[in-house]
Amino acid sequence: MKPTSIEELQSLICSHPCLLPHGSKSKTALIASEGITQLDLSGFSGMIQYKPSEYTFSALAGTQLDEIEHILNENGQFLPFDPPLIKHGATLGGTVASGLSGSGRYRFGGLRDFILGVKYMDGNGRLVQAGGKVVKNAAGFDIPKVMVGSLGGFGAMLELSFKVFPSPVAYSTLITNYSSLQSALDILLTLTVTPLDLFCLDLEPEDRDRVKLMVRIGGLPSAFTERIQRLKSILGDGEIIVGKEEKEVWHEIREFSWLPGNGALVKVPITPKRMGNIDAFLSEWNTKRRYSVGANLVWIAWQGPIEILHQYLIESGLSGLVVIGSPGHPRIGVRIGESFTRRIKQALDPLGRWIDV
Amino acid sequence: MEIGSTLGKENYPVWRSQDIGETWQRLTAGLPQHANLVVLREALATDTLENAGIYAGTSTGQLFYSQDAGDNWQLLADYFPPILSVETAIVDKITFHFLGGAMDQASFLSALAKLYPPGRLLTKSAQLAPFESDALTAYQVRPMAVVIPETQEEVIDTVRLCHTHEIPFVARGSGTSLSGASLPVAGGIVIALNRLNRILRLDPQQRLAVVECGVINLDVSRAAAAYGLYFAPDPSSQLICTIGGNLAFNSGGAHCLKYGMTSNHVLGIKVVLPEGEVIDLGGESLESVGPDLVGLYVGSEGLFGIVLEVTLRLLPKPEIFCTVLAAYRNLEAAGKAVSMVVASGILPGAIEIMDNLAIQAAEAAVHAGYPLDAAGLLIVELDGEAAVVEREFTALMEVIEESESYEIRVAKDEADRQRIWKGRKSAFSAVGRLSPDYLVQDGVVPRSRLGEALVEIQKLSATYGIRVANVFHAGDGNLHPLILFDGREAGAYEKAEELAGEILRMCVEFGGSITGEHGIGIEKKNYLPVMFNEADIETMRSIRIQIDPKEISNQGKMFL
Numbered sequence: 001m002k003p004t005s006i007e008e009l010q011s012l013i014c015s016h017p018c019l020l021p022h023g024s025k026s027k028t029a030l031i032a033s034e035g036i037t038q039l040d041l042s043g044f045s046g047m048i049q050y051k052p053s054e055y056t057f058s059a060l061a062g063t064q065l066d067e068i069e070h071i072l073n074e075n076g077q078f079l080p081f082d083p084p085l086i087k088h089g090a091t092l093g094g095t096v097a098s099g100l101s102g103s104g105r106y107r108f109g110g111l112r113d114f115i116l117g118v119k120y121m122d123g124n125g126r127l128v129q130a131g132g133k134v135v136k137n138a139a140g141f142d143i144p145k146v147m148v149g150s151l152g153g154f155g156a157m158l159e160l161s162f163k164v165f166p167s168p169v170a171y172s173t174l175i176t177n178y179s180s181l182q183s184a185l186d187i188l189l190t191l192t193v194t195p196l197d198l199f200c201l202d203l204e205p206e207d208r209d210r211v212k213l214m215v216r217i218g219g220l221p222s223a224f225t226e227r228i229q230r231l232k233s234i235l236g237d238g239e240i241i242v243g244k245e246e247k248e249v250w251h252e253i254r255e256f257s258w259l260p261g262n263g264a265l266v267k268v269p270i271t272p273k274r275m276g277n278i279d280a281f282l283s284e285w286n287t288k289r290r291y292s293v294g295a296n297l298v299w300i301a302w303q304g305p306i307e308i309l310h311q312y313l314i315e316s317g318l319s320g321l322v323v324i325g326s327p328g329h330p331r332i333g334v335r336i337g338e339s340f341t342r343r344i345k346q347a348l349d350p351l352g353r354w355i356d357v
Numbered sequence: 358m359e360i361g362s363t364l365g366k367e368n369y370p371v372w373r374s375q376d377i378g379e380t381w382q383r384l385t386a387g388l389p390q391h392a393n394l395v396v397l398r399e400a401l402a403t404d405t406l407e408n409a410g411i412y413a414g415t416s417t418g419q420l421f422y423s424q425d426a427g428d429n430w431q432l433l434a435d436y437f438p439p440i441l442s443v444e445t446a447i448v449d450k451i452t453f454h455f456l457g458g459a460m461d462q463a464s465f466l467s468a469l470a471k472l473y474p475p476g477r478l479l480t481k482s483a484q485l486a487p488f489e490s491d492a493l494t495a496y497q498v499r500p501m502a503v504v505i506p507e508t509q510e511e512v513i514d515t516v517r518l519c520h521t522h523e524i525p526f527v528a529r530g531s532g533t534s535l536s537g538a539s540l541p542v543a544g545g546i547v548i549a550l551n552r553l554n555r556i557l558r559l560d561p562q563q564r565l566a567v568v569e570c571g572v573i574n575l576d577v578s579r580a581a582a583a584y585g586l587y588f589a590p591d592p593s594s595q596l597i598c599t600i601g602g603n604l605a606f607n608s609g610g611a612h613c614l615k616y617g618m619t620s621n622h623v624l625g626i627k628v629v630l631p632e633g634e635v636i637d638l639g640g641e642s643l644e645s646v647g648p649d650l651v652g653l654y655v656g657s658e659g660l661f662g663i664v665l666e667v668t669l670r671l672l673p674k675p676e677i678f679c680t681v682l683a684a685y686r687n688l689e690a691a692g693k694a695v696s697m698v699v700a701s702g703i704l705p706g707a708i709e710i711m712d713n714l715a716i717q718a719a720e721a722a723v724h725a726g727y728p729l730d731a732a733g734l735l736i737v738e739l740d741g742e743a744a745v746v747e748r749e750f751t752a753l754m755e756v757i758e759e760s761e762s763y764e765i766r767v768a769k770d771e772a773d774r775q776r777i778w779k780g781r782k783s784a785f786s787a788v789g790r791l792s793p794d795y796l797v798q799d800g801v802v803p804r805s806r807l808g809e810a811l812v813e814i815q816k817l818s819a820t821y822g823i824r825v826a827n828v829f830h831a832g833d834g835n836l837h838p839l840i841l842f843d844g845r846e847a848g849a850y851e852k853a854e855e856l857a858g859e860i861l862r863m864c865v866e867f868g869g870s871i872t873g874e875h876g877i878g879i880e881k882k883n884y885l886p887v888m889f890n891e892a893d894i895e896t897m898r899s900i901r902i903q904i905d906p907k908e909i910s911n912q913g914k915m916f917l
Contacts, residue, residue, distance in 0.1 A: 053699055053805050055614075076702055099646065112649050113621045126892045134801045135614065136833040137870040138607050138656055139877060139888055140915070141897045142620065145652025149645065166702040189562040193585055195676035197742045220752075223744040230744070269644035271563050296643040321646040337638040337650045340630075340904075344648065347903040348896065357648065 002040035009156065010125040012039065013353060020355040021156040023062055023091030027098050029264065029322040029330045030151060036355055041093060044158055047071055049133070055164050056116060058133055061093025061157040068092060078167035080108040082200075084254040093157045098323065099149030100267070102254040103200040103216070103292045108165060111148055117161035118144040120154070123353030133161045146344060149321075151330065153357030154348045168218030171199065173246050174231050176213050176238035181279055184211040185295065187235055189272060191215070192294050196231065200250065203291035205279065216250065253290070256299070256324070260288060263303035264325030268318055268333070270298055281312055306332065331357075462501060462544070465522040469504060469546070472514050477505040488547045491532035491539045492594075493880055495796070495850055500527070500541035507552045509569070509627075509665045515548055516663060517633035525912040528663045530571060530599030533592075535797050536878025538606055538658060542912050548663065550601055556580050557666065564671045565624060565641055570601030570664045574608075577669060586671040589616040592874070593782040601664050607656030609874030611707040611781065614832035615740075616672070618874065620655040625668035628654065630661065631905035641668055653900075658876050659911030661904045675706070675740035679750045680768035680777055683757050684731035688712055688827075691733030692808040694760035695831045698737060699804065701756050703749050706740040708832030712811075714791065715784050715826045715839070722787035725780025726773075728764050735762070735831070736781060738774075784828045785839065792824070792841035794850070798857050800864030801873040804834040813863050814838055821856045835873035836864070862887055877915045885915065 003009040013019065020032040021039045032038055042062040050057035052075040059068055065079075065086045072078055082104025083095045096118075101110035108114075117131030130143030147157060178184040184203055191201065200216035213235065217227055228240060241249060252258065259265055270278060272295040282289050285308075288301040302309050306322065313320050313333025320332040335341075341357065469478055479485055480502045489497040501524075506512045519526045525545030532539050541547050553571035560566070561584035566577055574595040577588040591610035592598055598608070603619045604626070616622075625639035639651035654661055685691040691710050698708060711719065711734045716727045727734055739746045739753060757765055768774040780787075788795055802810045811827065814836075818825040826839040838860055842853040861871045861884045871877075871884045885894060898916060901908065 051803070051805060053696055054803050055699070056803075099649065101644070105643070108615075109617060109621055110644065112652050113617050122892075122896070128896045129889065129893050130896070132801070132870045132888075134803055134834055134869045134873075136609060136618070136801050136830070136835050136873040138609070138618070138872045138874050139870050139881075140885060140893070141900055142607070142652055142656045143896070143900075145620070145649045145655075148649040148652065150648045154648070166704055169702070192564055193561055193673055195585065195673040195742055197745050219745050220748045223748050226744045227742065267644070267646060269640070269642035269646060271641045273563060293643055319646045331647060335647060336640065336645075337636055337647075339634065340636055340638060340650050341648060343903040344650070344653065344900060347900040350899075 001037065002043050004043040006121075006127070006158075009039075009121060009158075013121060013123065013156065014125045017353065018355065019156075019353055021093070021097070021152045023094035024064065024089035026085045026088035026090045027094065027100075027323045029325040029327055030094075030098055031327040032355060033328040039156060041156060041158070042091060045091075048159065050075075052077060055135055056133060056161060057164060058117070058159060058161040059092055061091065061096070061160055063092050065090050065092060065095060072164055073167070076166055077164045079114065079162065080165045081105045081111045081114055082254060083111065084256065087251075087255050092160050096148055096157060096160060097150055097152050098321070100323065101293075103202050103250065106201050106293045107197070107199045107218075112145055114163045115144045115148060115160065116163055118147050118157055119159035120147070120157045122155045123349045123351045127158070128155070131161065135163050151355070151357045153345065153354050155354060168199070170221040170224070170242070171216055171218045171246055171250075172221075172224045172228060172240060172242045173200075173214055173216045173249065174228055174235065174238050174240055176215075176235045178211045178213065179209050181205060181211050181276065184213050185272060185275060187213060188295055190234060192272070194234065196227070200292075201294040202253070203275075203295060205283065205289065205291075208283070216246075258288065258290070259301050259324070260303065263301055264306060265323045266300040266302050266309060266320050266325075266332070267323055268298050268300060268313065268320040269296065270318065271296065274316075274318075277316065278318070462522075462524070465518065465524050466502060468518055468522075469502065469515070472511060472518070473504050473506075477507070479503040479505070488529065488532075488541060488549065491529070491534045491537060493535055493537040493540070493878070495794070495844070496537050496540050496879055498541045498543050500547045501544055503547040503549055505549045505552060509553065512548060512550070512553070512663055512665060513629045513633065513635055515546075516629045516631065519546065519909055520631060520633050520907065523907055523909060525909045527911050528570075528601065528605070528659050530602035531573070531594070531597045533594040533598040534602065534606065534875070534878060535799070536606070536872070536875045536880040538602065538876060538878045538911075538914065540879050540914075545909075545912065550663070551599065553601075553665070554599075559584070561586055561671075563641065564673075566669045566671055568600055568667055568669060570599060570604070570667065572600050574598050574600060574603055577671075581671050582674070585674050587674045588669055589622055589672050590619045593785060600667055600669070604655050604664050604667060605657065605659045606876040606878075607874070609830070609833075609835070611709055611778075611830060613830065613835075613874070614708065615704055615706050620652060622670045623651055623655050623667060624670050626651055626654060626664050627666040628662050628664050631907065631910040635665075639668065643670065656876070658878065658915050660901050660915060662910050675746075676743045677740070677746050678706070678768075678771075678774055679739040679746055679753075680774045681737045681753065681757060682727070682766040682768075682777060683735040683737070683760065683762035684728040684764040685733040685735065685760075685762055686731075688733040688811050689808045690761040691735045692811065692831070694735050694757065694762065695807065696805065697756050697760055698753065699832070701752060703739070703753055703756075705737050705753070705832065707736065707738040708830070709736040709781055710734065710827070710829050710831040711736075711781065711784060712827040714824065715788065715828045718787035718791050718826065719780040719784045721790060723776070723779045723783050725776045726766075727780055731764070736777060781828070784826075785837075788826050788839045788841070791826070792843065794842050794844040794853075795826075796840040796842070796853050796857050797875070798836065798838050798840070798860050799873045799875040800836050800861050800869060800871055802834045802836065802864050802867040802869040804831070806867045806869075807831060807834055810836060810863065810867060814860060817856055817859050821852060823853060823856055825856075830873070833873060834869060836860070858884065879914055882915065882917050886917070
């Protein structure tokens with residue numbers, strides 16, 4: 001069902017027992033399975049308010065991020081959390097609900113750090129507003145944040161406000177190779193405590209004795225030579241890519257072009273020091289994976305039975321989110337703060353109209 | 358006359374003072390079974406009530422005295438917190454004094470006394486006085502007791518006890534809140550958390566620190582400095598304010614534009630919910646899946662229980678800073694310069710503005726070297742990797758030189774930079790030199806309307822005949838009007854508060870917020886409905902009720 005007005009949305013919500021809002025369905029695993037009414041919110045689309053000098057914008061939740069990025073780009077600004085799957089049609093609301101940020105979140109923070117306000121319709125068909133539209137606000141509970149990663153379980157987001165930053169004039173990426181994951185990790189851990197401004201810090205195991213480290217910097221190009229030289233003094237020599245080619249590489253990464261044709265895409269938050277263990281498991285399963293955000297996150301192209309990965313995550317005390325794959329049960333591994341989540345769910349959705357997160 | 362009718366509270370036993378015989382019997386009958394009346398005269402003779410008559414107390418801690426009317430009754434209530442109120446009634450020309458006390462408080466206090474040694478359970482008037490208010494000194498409430506836990510277990514046990522007895526509790530760190538965050542509740546207790554001040558773990562490679570809630574903000578950066586790291590949120594009170602308070606009120610500071618508020622630097626928390634359940638939220642990773650529960654918890658103003666332990670994200674210390682001072686003949690020109698800096702595509706670590714009154718005060722207090730004749734002073738700071746900052750500095754100077762600034766000064770070294778910041782960060786207390794009392798607001802307006810907002814504040818200041826000094830985080834549009842008044846003058850506080858209210862309404866009208874970083878607390882409760890409608894507030898309230906059904910955690914804050 002695709003409502004186009006608030007009234008229509010309201011009557012749909014009030015007349016259906018179990019609902020799941022969605023945008024353009026770019027994250028296939030997050031689409032509801034049987035018995036749930038799908039609420040297509042892509043009709044609520046468009047930028048509502050954008051004044052570049054404010055570093056903020058408000059847009060309808062069904063707006064495609066491609067459109068938003070385009071408008072921001074024309075004004076020399078960007079979404080610093082580097083949202084993924086943009087060319088797959090990802091919408092603003094869907095990105096919030098799935099709580100996804102890309103490699104670029106390493107520099108300034110993730111989606112949660114840039115969301116300012118939300119207007120949503122609750123299970124009673126009431127419009128509720130929380131947060132604000134200015135870059136700084138501490139009034140009331142931070143409900144916008146709890147919408148991040150809520151997977152549609154708390155209401156139908158209609159309008160979202162975000163903080164943006166001026167985009168770097170240019171980027172440059174240094175790619176270095178190491179013979180083992182451990183040696184790449186050692187370098188990564190050295191880098192994270194240096195005062196160097198890094199936009200992305202990703203690790204890509206290519207085969208058993210080749211691990212690629214990708215470091216992206218941004219800013220005024222006049223400083224690039226000096227900065228790259230400094231990076232090389234820590235990383236060793238490597239390949240430098242710039243311009244269109246460089247942009248294309250990172251574009252492919254955030255669009256997950258590297259994903260094999262079949263199987264699932266799973267997001268698993270980790271810490272650098274846990275990378276070794278999980279990598280041993282993943283390489284045993286011959287799985288393509290990418291460690292992102294300074295090894296705070298691994299994107300897994302899982303081709304085996306999802307139950308096996310779920311079991312592994314449970315045993316390791318890790319949580320995961322299936323982003324692309326069969327719909328139904330996207331959250332795998334351990335769940336943190338379940339009793340707290342239940343309280344929030346009870347408060348925000350007492351009628352249980354929205355899908356259970 | 359019906360005894361107790363003047364107190365009018367069904368749940369409260371009431372005792373009266375005159376005539377010892379029968380009344381005391383009734384009094385005893387109304388007490389918990391194990392309570393016995395004992396005479397306590399000697400015990401108290403040396404204390405504040407030395408001139409009083411006969412005192413009586415119970416084995417569970419209830420205390421009364423029978424003879425002697427007048428002020429001493431009030432003293433008694435002050436002295437012994439289970440007595441909630443004292444009322445006087447004249448019946449047949451005889452003065453009766455009624456004491457009202459919550460039935461359960463005595464047993465609550467005796468249970469509390471089992472958790473804490475006497476030195477860490479404060480119940481005496483003089484001991485409670487320092488906890489009556491926080492930095493919002495216009496509000497004062499004396500709590501029933503203050504406990505000073507030293508371990509997380511003690512905090513958990515205390516919260517559970519409060520829950521069982523339905524006693525409200527207020528968590529308190531260093532009491533630096535400007536919105537009355539840690540104002541006690543009458544008949545409730547204060548849990549003073551300063552002794553939970555251990556840094557439990559510092560992992561430089563993963564850039565995180567696990568700390569207890571009572572750790573002082575700046576101490577995190579001090580500990581991390583050895584590894585070239587720091588904790589970014591820097592509220593002006595960072596020398597004394599605690600992480601727990603920062604977290605509860607999502608504190609800001611001067612560097613929020615680029616680095617965000619406290620919330621952006623909290624990875625995980627261990628909390629005790631108001632019902633006594635202990636849970637972990639978040640973790641150590643920068644990323645997470647599932648609803649961002651940590652994000653909701655941060656800034657919940659103490660209404661969701663008490664944070665025991667916090668996993669903080671640390672950042673590499675910027676390699677260099679470049680701090681520029683620019684002086685302007687009028688505030689609008691300074692505001693315009695901010696817009697120019699923002700439009701240039703540079704992302705400074707901080708952009709601050711001070712008006713002349715604030716400059717004068719800060720300069721007198723710390724000799725920061727500010728130009729005393731400036732109507733508006735702009736502080737812009739760049740920070741980061743040397744090669745990056747050097748180039749940005751060139752671009753920044755071009756912008757500043759283009760603005761209407763008549764004097765530009767660049768901090769020549771770290772000591773100079775520290776002086777500049779010391780002036781800015783001590784501006785609030787420095788303004789104290791100009792006036793016996795002041796109110797600080799922290800409303801936010803869209804940055805492009807800063808100039809308009811300042812003109813409006815000046816107009817209001819003139820209309821009310823009240824001086825207002827302005828210090829603000831200009832990069833965030835976060836105002837800090839300091840409204841000066843003399844609390845000794847009748848009605849002065851009310852007038853100042855009214856002016857403050859007008860400023861808040863203006864912020865909302867301009868599309869901003871009533872608070873950027875101080876929170877609602879007790880102070881701005883009346884203005885939450887100005888910013889949010891009924892459904893919004895009802896939603897927030899329902900979250901509160903789900904997490905704290907008895908509403909004992911920081912009761913009376915945020916909501917009317």
